[in-house]
Amino acid sequence: MRVVLLLIRFLAIATITFSIGLCNGNPAWPPLCKEIERQALLMFKQDLKDPANRLASWVAEEDSDCCSWTGVVCDHITGHVHELHLNSYHSFWDVKSSFGGKINPSLLSLKHLNFLDLSNNNFNGTQIPSFFGSMTSLTHLNLAHSEFYGIIHHNLGNLSSLRYLNLSSYNMKVDNLQWISSLSLLKHLDLSFVNLSKASDWLQVTNMLPSLVELIMSNCQLDQIPHLPTTNFTSLVVLDLSGNNYISLMLRWVLSIKNLVSLHLKGCGFQGPIPSISYNITSLREIDLSFNFISLDPIPKWLFNQKDLALSLEDNQLTGQLPSSIQNMTCLKVLNLRSNDFNSTIPKWLYSLNNLESLLLSENALRGEISSSIGNLTSLVNLDFNYNQLEGKIPNSLGHLCKLKVLDLSENHFTVRRPSEIFESLSKCGPDGIKSLSLRNTNISGPIPMSLGNLSSLEKLDVSGNQFNGTFTEVIGQLKMLTDLDISNNSLEGAVSEVSFSNLTKLKHFIANGNSFTLKTSRDWVPPFQLEILQLDSWHLGPKWPMWLRTQTQLKELSLSGTRISGTIPTWFWNLTSQVQYLNLSHNQLYGQIQNIVASPMSVVDLSSNHFTGALPIVPTSLSFLDLSNSSFSGSVFHFFCDRPNEPKQLFYLHLGNNLLTGKVPDCWMSWRGLHALNLENNHLTGNFPMSMGYLQGLRWLHLRNNHLYGELPHSLQNCTLLSDVDLSGNGFVGSIPIWIGKILSELLILNLRSNEFKGDIPHEVCYLKRLQILDLAHNKLSGMIPRCFHNLSAMANLSVSFRPGGCNAILVTKGREVEYNKILGFVKSIDLSCNFLFGEIPEELTSLLALQSLNLSNNSFTGRIPSKIGTMAHLESLDFSMNQLHGEIPPSMTTLTFLSHLNLSYNNLTGRIPESTQLQSLNQSSFVGNELCGPPLNNNCSANGVIPPPTVEQDGGGGYYLLEDKWFYVSLGLGFFIGFWIVLGSLLVNMPWSILLSGLLNRIVLKLYHVIF
Structure with a gap:
């Protein structure tokens, strides 16, 4: 018996040792991998694209055991390959680490493979290989978001052993789902984003899967829920049908799934109240009905029976007060009412829901104070009140919430007299206290208090957008657990030394732009952290390059705008940016030439407002945003645009304006079809408008102002139907204004054709541009009359504001000077037709453009009277009718233009008294000269009937002889001219x-x- 026990012990030790040897990849042990499977994997690798060389361990040497290769898992007994883990992460940004290429059928040699994960890769629009349907040993298949394309093969239904199937993808579709009914062992099915619009049988098929535990079909273009006589989802625990536009009341069959624990129906277009049901359901622990039109009047009673319930009704357009019936849901664990329009105070009953772990009320219009009773919610882990209108004091009772880990009180109007009290109260729970604190834009002022250092558990701190002043105190350096720190846009200043960062070894995100710090470090300083996000805009870092940056090899975002760095960009810097997704070095004193820009795919690069010279650099075709404006780049743009014609460019925003670029605008725009914004203004470009720009069908912003372009606008431009901003001013374009601008470019918000050579009438089709807010046709050779249909320009008639994405600007002439608009561009509405050959009367219809702020019709040949209803244009700030042939009196209604700050009616034939109003009499006399007007602000007094009285001898004020001498002077002058002539x-x-x-x-x-x- 003893011998038997010793033998068993020996075998156990031997087995353990053998296993450890395999796990450690010990070369002393013979390879476990089967040769046929090793060769199959090597063939698979051969067709695979591996830009990051992740499969470096997959080598052909005989002693290389494939069971120790990256991503390969073998059975420790048989040595067969059981699992392949070849998924990637963050595929949208980190394309370099994603696999691509082809999938070799050699995988069929892996007869014992049961787990295959190829998710989040980039197989570039290929179909799922048909041979996958023959890999019948698979129990787990994940192909999610790997850029597969086309119809999903029905032969995947042959994989009868599957327990897990994830085919989530934006580019795939099905014609039906009958093949899924063969997968009777399936427990998890995820078809998110797959186009199921033709799969009318989806519900009947999934209802027949007896083992199904999770069903995820979000954003699948399902527009109806088919009738289902009976429900067989006996095992179903998780159901997600979010993002399918059912546009109907929530159907009761969902609630008839009695074992359901998690229900997600976000963004399904559901309307009305949550339905009542007659049977008892108590299994639900999570209900997400966000982004619908659900009503909480009434709340059905069955919701009150759910224990530990997480309820999300985010963005349901709920208004008024928080429904008082919520107080009956005493077992609520999570209440998410974000992004609604509740505009009441926080009700007292809310503070009695002491089982709440997460209370999310951000982005409402809640007002009043947070009661000290908030301290009763002792189970709270997450409290979010940001983006409301809360005021008063931040209660000290928050310090009683010792389970609280996340607190967000940002974007409110609190009164904080002693900032130190906030941090003192939150530190009462000791070292295991709050981890994330956001007090962004909460009106806090004064120095950063020392009590902040007591929050030793803090990992994320955001105090941006306040009025903190003073220096970068050592107290921040005491927060050793910090990973995210945002102190941007305060009034902090002074020197910051490397000592301040010595304890911040975990720091990943450091955002401190918008302060006036000076960083002082030694030349060889090596920071103790590895940052992913660094924003130091407006710091004083220069003039030398901060050498410590070269140690930060994990950067994803880097912004050093306006930091006084001078010199050329060092070579090592471009090695650093290979994985940076956002790079901003604008507004520095950088100079020299740039040969190549190195950046991560889909990244943003802003090098504007520097002193770079030479030719434009070579840029990656995968770049998404590039701003090289306001520098001194020179030479032809041909190579920049036309080299590598077969490589489609991903760029959607390109700004090369305000440089010294020359030559013709090239005609090779076919490979730039992704462009949304193109700005080449203020250069020396010449030639005709390129025909191939018609390929830019996604183009929205086109700025070519102040170049030397000429010729007529090509018909191909009408293919750019999404154009909203067009600025072609300051060129030499000729011909008439094309009628297709009005007929086809219906999205136009800005049309600026100023200072060209356009002639002919203003086409009536311009009146079709109902969204147009800015029309500038000044300084051309246009003739004819203003179309009376201008009253159809409805965007100028109402006070609506257009959405303007960041980076969009326009330079307009208003009040006699050029003004650049950016942030408020969406509010600006103006018409400028000055310096043309227009004639006829000013149409009364113009006065229906009630939202217009600037109107300039000067230097034309308009006749008739000023429209009598001009006073209805209440938002006018600038009005210029000078240098025309208008006659009659100034309309009395003009006195109602209370915003008017610039008026020019000079050099017309106007007569009579200037109407009296605070606005008109405060204007300069030059606004009225060259007319027969009288009254303030002119020095000409009016007679009783409102005209300039005839001069008398008494009026000269010089002894009575001035008028007589004046007459004899002109007689003598005329006689002398006659004799001399x-x-x-x-x-x-x-x-x-x-x-x-x-x-x-x-x-x-x-x-x-x-x-x-x-």
């Missing part, structure tokens, strides 16, 4: 050659005047 002319007439020359000269003068006038 005939003396010269008589001598020329006597001399025949001179007489012929004079006659020819006079003829040319007359002809010239005729062409000018007529």
Whole structure:
């Protein structure tokens, strides 16, 4: 018996040792991997693209055991390959680490493979290989978000052993789902984002899967829930049908699934109240009905029976007060009412829900104070009140919430007299206290208090957008657990040394822009952290490059705008940026040439407002945003745009304006089809408008102002139907304004054709542009009358505001000067038709454009009167009718223009008294000169009937002789001119050659005047 026990012990020790040897990849042990499977994996690798060389361990050497290769899991007894873990992470940004290429059928040699994960890779639009349907040993298959494309093969139904199937993808679709009914062992099915619009049988098929535990079909373009006589989802625990637009009342069959624990129906278009049911359901622990139109009047009683319930009704357009019936849901664990429109105070009953672990009320309009009774919610782990209108004191009773880990009180109007009290109260729970604290934009001022250092458990701190002043105190350096720190946009200043960071070894995100710090470190400083996000805009870092940056090899975002760095960009810096997704070095004193820009795919690069010279750099085709404006780049743009024509460019925003670029705008835009914004303004570009720009069908913003372009606008531009901002001013374009601009470019918000050579009438089709807010046709050769249909420009008639994405700007001439608009561009509404040859009366219809802020019709030949209803244009700030032939009186309604700060009616034929109003009388006299007007602000007094009285001797104020002397002066001047003229002319007439020359000269003068006038 003893021998048997010793033998068993020996075998156990031997087995354990053998296993350890395998796990450690001990070369002393013979390879476990089967040779046929090793060769199959090597063949698979051969067709695979591996830009990050993640499969470096997959080598062909005989002593290389495939069971020790990256991503390979073998059975420790048989040595067969059981699992392949070849998924990637963050595939949208980190394309370099994703696998691609082809999937070799050699995988069929892995007869014992039961787990295959190829998710989050980039197989570039290929179909799921059909041979996958023959890998019948698989129990787990995950192909989610790997850029597979097309119809899913029905032969996946042959994988009858599958327990887990995830085919989630934006690019795949099905014609039906009958093949799924063969997967009777399936427990988890995820078809998120797959187009199931043709799969009308989806509910009947999934209802027949007896083992199904999780069913996820979110965003699958399902627009109806088919009738289901009976429900067989006996095992179903998780159901997610979010993002399918059912546009109907929530159907009761969902609630008839009696064992359901988690229900997700976000964004399904459900309307009305949550339905009542007659049977008892108590299993639900999570209900997410966010982004619908659900009503809480009434709340059904069955909701009160759910224990430890997490209820999310985010963004359901709920208004008024928080429903008082919620207080009956005493077992609520999570209450998410974010992004609604509750506009009451926080009700007292809310503080009695002492089982709540998460209370999320952000982005409402809650007002009043937070009661000290908040301290009763001792189970709270997460409290979010950000983006409300709360005021008063932040209660000290928050310090009683010792389970609280996340607190967000940002974007409110609190009164904080002693910031130290906040941090003192939150530190009462000791070292295992709060981990995330956000007090962004909460009106806190004063120095950063020392009591902040007591929050030793803090991992995330955001106090941005306040009025903290003083220096970067050592107290921040005491927060050793910090991973995220945001102190941006305060009034902090002074020197910051490397000592301040010595304890921040875990720091990943450091955002401190918008302060006035000076960083002082030694040249060889090595920070104790590895940052992913660094934003130090407006710090004083220069003039030398901060060498410590080269140690930060994990950076994803880097912003050093306006930091006074000078010099050329060092070579090591471009090695650093290979994985950076956001790079901003704008507004520095950088100079020299840039050969290549190195950046992560889909990244943003802003190098604007520096002093770079030479040709434009070579940029990655995968870049998404590039701003090289306001520098001194020079030379032709041909190579930048036309090299690598077969490589589609991912760029959607390109700004090369305000440089010294020359040559023709190239005609090779076919590979730039992703562009949404193109800005080449203020360069020296020449030539015709390129025809191939018609390929830019996604283009929204086109700025080519102040170049030397000429010719007519090509018809191909009408293919760019999404254009909203067009600025072609300051060029030499000719011809008439195309009628297709009004007919086809219906999205136009800004049309600026100023300072060109356009002629002819303003086309009536312009009136179709109902979204147009800015129309500038000044300084052309346009003739004819203003179309009376201008009243159809409805965006100028109402006070709506257009959404303007960041980076969009426009330079407009208003109030006699150029103004650049950016942040408030969506509010601006103006018309400028000045300096043309327009004639006729100013149409009364213009006065229906009630939201117009600037109207300039100067330097034309308009006749008639100023429209009598001009006063209805209540938002006018600038009005210029000067240098026309208008007559009559200034309409009395003009006195109601209370926003008017710039008015020019000079050099017309206006008569009568200037209407009296605070606004008009405060204007300069130059606004009215060159007319027969009288009254303030002019010095001309009016007679009783409102005209300038005839001058009298008494009016001269110089002893009574001024008028007489004035008359004799003009008589003498006329007589002298007459005598002198005939003396010269008589001598020329006597001399025949001179007489012929004079006659020819006079003829040319007359002809010239005729062409000018007529």
